Amino acid sequence: MNTFNDTYLRAARGERTETVPVWFMRQAGRSQPEYRAIKEKYSLFEITHQPELAAYVTRLPVEQYNVDAAILYKDIMSPLPAIGVQVDIKSGIGPVIDNPIRSLQDVEKLGEIHPEEDVPYVLDTIKLLTTEQLNVPLIGFAGAPFTLASYMIEGGPSKNSDKSFMYAEQEAWFALMDKLAEMTIVYAKAQINAGAKAFQIFDSWVGALNVQDYRTFIKPIMTKIFTELKKEGVPVTMFGVGASHLAMEWHDLPLDVVGLDWRLPIDEARNRGIHKTVMGNLDPSLLLAPFDVIQEKAKEIIDQGIKQPGYIFNLGHGVFPSVNPDTLKRLTTFVHEYSRERISTL
Structure with missing residues (x-):
């Protein structure tokens, strides 16, 4: 094996790096012909159950692509069957659950995850x-x-449905949050103990909440999770996606990196007071544009990102x-080369 590339880890900890590290969310799968x-031949669940x-x-x-980090190939639904949630990934729809939560009693029926027994294939893949x-x-x-x-x-x-439940069934909501927080902590620690060198929480739908509701219904649970991790x-x-209004709430959490989607420019995030490492934030739609268009937007983003370490x-x-895989390869090379040149002049 070649020398270990720790550029991503150093940047995540807020250090100045020689080049800007790059990786792409959903880089594994989807656009790759292989x-x-x-x-x-195999469904998503079948692939994740085969470590090799x-x-x-x-x-x-x-x-x-020569990216600076790998993201484990699996689905956010992977741990749910272990606690008693029956999940099926249906083509063109996504995750479908046959036993939805409707009451506090449904929440109380949920079990606990034991990663070594319930998801050994995930841990074996990491190892x-x-x-x-x-x-x-x-x-x-x-x-x-x-x-x-x-x-x-x-x-x-x-x-929307979960927001209605959140408002109307608050006791059940907070009980569910506690159950999912415990599951997340145990599951995450098992991944880290198996060898994961970093960890990321994805919150695809959280942009549906306003700041006050996030502080009331979500932030205490996220504080608990990140404090443990x-x-x-x-x-x-x-x-999270579509959640620029929550970026400062995330910054308050005991974490290292605030991920930004394309709606919030890095300069604006910094001006709001975000001084931790930031990650982002090229609009993925741009990857379908001519490469000179991608390049110019990447320059703008990199120039903003490197104004401070992290x-x-x-x-x-x-x-x-x-997206053409060659585009991702070219973009990775460009980010490395352009950022090296720009950082050397700082």
Whole structure:
């Protein structure tokens, strides 16, 4: 194995790096022809249950694009069956849950996760990658309680049903948040103990909340989760979509990296008072534009990001399936070369 590349870890901890580290959310899968060939034979759950195959999908973009971190290939729904939630990933729809949460009694029926018994394939994938296959950090991840609750209450993709439940059934809501927080902490620590060098929480639907509701119904739970994860000694990141109004709330949490989508410019985030490491935030739609257009926007983002130490280049959301893998390879090279040149003059 080549020398370990720790650029991502150093940037996540707020250090000035020689180049800006880059990785792409949803870099593993979707747009890669090798992945699509695998998906013709196996479902997402079937891939994640085969450590050798999941490890291959995880490391493929590292080898193809020369990115500075790998993101574990799995789904945010992976831990839910362990606590008694029956999940099916249906093509064109997403996660579908047959036993949605409707009451406090439903919440009380939920069990606990025991990762070594319930998701050994996830831990085996991590061990394979971190002991044999990667020369960059592996990022473990989990879905945030709010987003998981969105699916669990509605029975599928939704941005609204969980809010109604949150307002109307507050005792059940907070009980559910406690259950999901405990699951997330145990699950995350197991990933880190297996070898993940960093961890990220994804909150896809949290942008549906206003700031006051976030502070009341969500922030105490996220504080609990990140307080526990910080004890593990790896950098931790928070990312959500359409949630620029919550960026300062995340900054208050005991975490290392605030992920930004494309709606909030880095300069504006800094002006609001965000001084921790930031990650982002090229609009993924731009990856379908001519490369000179991508390049100019990337320059603008990098120039803002490197004004202070602690910056990681990423997209403002995930890679689209229609993106040409060569575009991601070219963009990674450009970010490395342009940022090296710009940082050397600071």
